[in-house]
Amino acid sequence: MARVTVEDCVDKVPNRFELVLLAAHRARAIASGSHLTVEPDNDKNPVIALREVAERTVPADDLRESLIHSIQKNVEIDEPEAGAAPLIGADRTRQQLGRDDQSSDTAIDQISMSEEQLLRAMESMAPIEPSSNGGGGGNGGARGR
Template structure:
């Protein structure tokens, strides 16, 4: 059999870039152990993949779906519909904080940005080097050593 060229496959997959992607993906799946649908004839995996595309033993649409599925990072999960799981009646539902009895909610203090900043500044510890530290500043240490 003659070597398969891209020209043999372009009429099956018109976009050459997509053809390369599909053939490369199929060659990788053959290398991973997927069954081959054409005679091997001591050909390498990319040639086998191109021959499968040229002979239409695997539909290009199936190869395209397989490629897309292999690239996807997030798999869509069907959420249950509202009719599948009806809501509990209100008398059987657990109370939701902040949405149940408004009279039992506690009052939240309101603080301005300036008040918050002043409060944070009063909590900030001073650095030891700013006050001379536990051993004093550099001049006091020199004095203690007798210099």
């Protein structure tokens, strides 16, 4: 084949825009070292890619899938089929999703604390060490100089 024209390829890939996308993708693959399926005949990569499409040595469907995969940013992961994994009972699902046992909540709800008691309890839980943002003297104030 001396010359490759769009008319030689349009019957293989009817949409001209898609033909350009597929040929450009194939030309980039050739440039990165992909195996040639036609003789190069001292042609440049875009011409070789069009010749491969025209001679059907590279299936257009394979090029299309490869192009889509190269453009995708989020690759879909196939979910397992329903029969492949055992189902978890409703009672175990609740526990696995982080929901607590409702029967233990009643014991805690019966204990009532005043606001002052709650604050004292929280202060007793605070760390004893001085904070790292300048609460212990030294050169804490010299940082901005």
